[in-house]
Amino acid sequence: MEQVTNKQIVLKHYVNGFPKETDMLLNDSSTINLNLPHGSSNAVLVKNLYLSCDPYMRARMSPSIGSYIDSFTLGSPLSGYGVAKVIDSGHSNFKKGDFVWGGTGWEEYSIINAPETLFKIEHTDVPLSYYSGILGMHGMTAYAGFYEVCAPKKGEYVFVSAAVGAVGQLVGQFAKLSGCYVVGSAGTKEKVDLLKNKFGFDEAFNYKEEQDLDAALKRYFPNGIDIYFDNVGGKMLEAVLSNIRLHGRIAACGMVSQYNLEQWEGVRNLSHIITKSVRMQGFVVTRYYHMYPKYLEMIIPLIKQGKIIYIEDIAEGLESAPAALVGLYSGKNVGKQVVVVARE
Amino acid sequence: MEQVTNKQIVLKHYVNGFPKETDMLLNDSSTINLNLPHGSSNAVLVKNLYLSCDPYMRARMSPSIGSYIDSFTLGSPLSGYGVAKVIDSGHSNFKKGDFVWGGTGWEEYSIINAPETLFKIEHTDVPLSYYSGILGMHGMTAYAGFYEVCAPKKGEYVFVSAAVGAVGQLVGQFAKLSGCYVVGSAGTKEKVDLLKNKFGFDEAFNYKEEQDLDAALKRYFPNGIDIYFDNVGGKMLEAVLSNIRLHGRIAACGMVSQYNLEQWEGVRNLSHIITKSVRMQGFVVTRYYHMYPKYLEMIIPLIKQGKIIYIEDIAEGLESAPAALVGLYSGKNVGKQVVVVARE
Structure with a gap:
């Protein structure tokens, strides 16, 4: 059983007005076992690579939003879209080494209990980070x-x-x-x-x-x-x-x-x-995810031919995630704001 | 050439805030010839029977509305939807004695220069006034x-x-x-x-x-x-x-x-x-008027069978039109507000 530190970005308190970096904190005292417990049905353990910072996340920083998504849980890692690598899998659709994109935590490693919501990444001849944005x-x-x-x-x-x-x-x-x-x-x-x-x-x-x-x-x-x-x-x-x-x-x-x-x-x-x-x-x-294969078929050649340009604003390291997220609301980012947690 | 008085409801000035009866006046000095001039191509002369009072007309009482319809012309009769009887016709689709509904003037008689916009009334076994509302x-x-x-x-x-x-x-x-x-x-x-x-x-x-x-x-x-x-x-x-x-x-x-x-x-x-x-x-x-025949096919039997109820608030006489129109904005009318100009 390999036990490692699992750094996390945690919401300290709910937010009024503009969010600040200090509304979040880096928790470096959490640990995780890098093998799923035997018989943990369906779950997938992933190593997070790229996290997406998105304007809609502001709503989840309020206590009650009456919306289609829930508020973040205080003291727990934030969550959002990201790209990750499968470390261990209890789900037949995923195996160790697979790359995936979908909903994950703002932490180094996450256990995804409903991996049906993840998309397996089939095309790896484009930058993996793109799956936290243009290809996601x-x-x-x-x-x-x-x-x-x-x-x-x-x-x-x-x-x-x-x-x-x-x-x-x-x-x-x-x-x-x-x-x-x-x-x-x-x-x-x-x-x-x-x-x-x-x-x-x-x-x-x-x-x-x-x-x-x-x-x-x-x-x-x-x-x-x-x-x-x-x-x-x-x-x-x-x-x-x-x-x-x-x-x-x-x-x-x-x-x-x-x-x-x-x-x-x-x-x-x-x-x-x-x-x-x-x-x-x-x-x-x-509601439109059934069209995803058709979309990839269109977009990947356009990217490779340079007919679609895509600009990312890359923040290095999980530590930089709060500033990257907060920067969205003052328009600091130029292009799609991504946080690199790890490169593979 | 039969020349008769043609009473009209005229807009005196453009309106701010709630319209008042005194924003309009009854002009009883206008006359009209009850035969179209020879060779007046396409026009139709009608006797107005029922006029519809509608909330949207408020917009036309303002000087500039930036909308899909024009402002009323000061000193000219208001216009709106109504039911009328053809008195003389220069258009092959209409003949004397036909009943029609569509855009007409707030006056006893109107010359309709674009009668293609009128609907000929085919079913007269329901109240004619209904064509100023439920059947219009x-x-x-x-x-x-x-x-x-x-x-x-x-x-x-x-x-x-x-x-x-x-x-x-x-x-x-x-x-x-x-x-x-x-x-x-x-x-x-x-x-x-x-x-x-x-x-x-x-x-x-x-x-x-x-x-x-x-x-x-x-x-x-x-x-x-x-x-x-x-x-x-x-x-x-x-x-x-x-x-x-x-x-x-x-x-x-x-x-x-x-x-x-x-x-x-x-x-x-x-x-x-x-x-x-x-x-x-x-x-x-x-944009949906092409569906009108299909609508009539549905609605007329429902009306006859009493499965659809329709309530009109009838004001008698062209003189009562300003009060009837103004009443819409205080919710005075109970049911569809109609003004009877003449009964046939």
Whole structure:
């Protein structure tokens, strides 16, 4: 029985307003046995390699969120999406040495009691970290959200907020592949440059430099917006509604502008939904996971041919995870925020 | 050439806040020739019989609405949906004596320059006034909005606001015919009684007597709401979002609670659209008019068999039209508000 230290990132207390690094702590006194107990049916023991930092995790740092996911348990490691290697397996679908992605803990090793929720990684000729983003939940979110929820047509006008984020950067590139005109918003000049010069958006702007979001959108979309992929909610959503076209579609994916507010901002112009026959559609990516093989078939060649660009912001070491997570809410990360726990 | 007086209801000035009777005036100095000029291609001259008073008309009383319909022209008769009789026709589809419904003027006689937008009335064994409501635009709104937009399933929980209105009363009855559980809200005890005792809603409540709409909805929907047919917007929409179920659907049909406000109320909890995978869909009924024959085939037998109840609030005479229209916004009408200009 090999017993080792299992460092963990633990939530100290529930959070009000913006989360801080000090809301979490590194627990280095926990240990784990690297063999599953005999007869531990179904469970899988994994070594965590890459962890994904995601805006939605803020909701789980509040005591009660009335949502589709639970709050984190105080004193226990946080959890989220990640890439891991199987160390020991009590489940017939997984064997030692397999790489997997899915829900795991913010710790060095995790026991996954419902490994049916894990995806086995079959293609290892792309960076493994990609399965914590473009080849995992985020890629599927962009794929299902854009192609299924937004139902794009060639020539349509597409707007993406938080466009350098894990999902946004992909949505914009999918829109270009679909023959759409696409504009992205982001919060720094560096990100705006990336959108235009690296990700191939037609235009991009820094929302922090715009006094009047409605005027900004009118400048970039003189004919209005057909599709809005909404990662931020709030005032930007309001500005989009004022510029939406007949039969416009809004994929409601995230509302990161609101997560840390005591009182959420109200959206006052929902009447455009009626007068423009708009469809605003929330979606949860898990409902589309049956399309994952089809997605991989599309995306892996595009990555290899350089037709899809993907940018990660890599934080080294589990210790860096709290700062990486907190940085999301001030827009510090450039690209998909990943924490490396171990490289294999 | 028979020249007659043509009384008209004219908009005097654009309106701020709640409309008043004095925003309109009766013009009795206009005249009209009861024969179309020779060679007046396509136009149809009609005698107006029944006019429909509708909440959406408030938007047209403002100077600029940025909407799918234009503002009323000052000094000209208002326009809206109505039932009329053809007096003279320059269009091959219509002949003298035909009954029609569609867009017409708030006056005794109107020249319709685009009669392709009119529907010829084929079934006259039901009250003609019904074509200004249940057998016209409002019926189609309820039909398309409920069956097409909401996509109901047997056993689902349905909530309808402004439920005694022309559209609401029908939606509730369609929901019952579909095997749903349906609750309606209205603004007086009399209307609540009608909903429960006449229209067959499972439950109904007076929203004006509820301090806390969220608590009221939790009382009537302990398991949450699958379908919300929204005629009012604002705070009720917010309360519904807090009680919506996974994969809930919201048909955005009207926002009468907001039309007279200087500053529209903000809806602060749109995040439920994401977390519950909600579809909120605006729609404009004209897009569904191809289904009108199918609708009539369904609804006329139901009316004749007494399986669908329809209540009109009839105002007598064109003179009464301003008061009838204004009354909508204080909820004075009980049932679909109709103005009788003439009976044939």
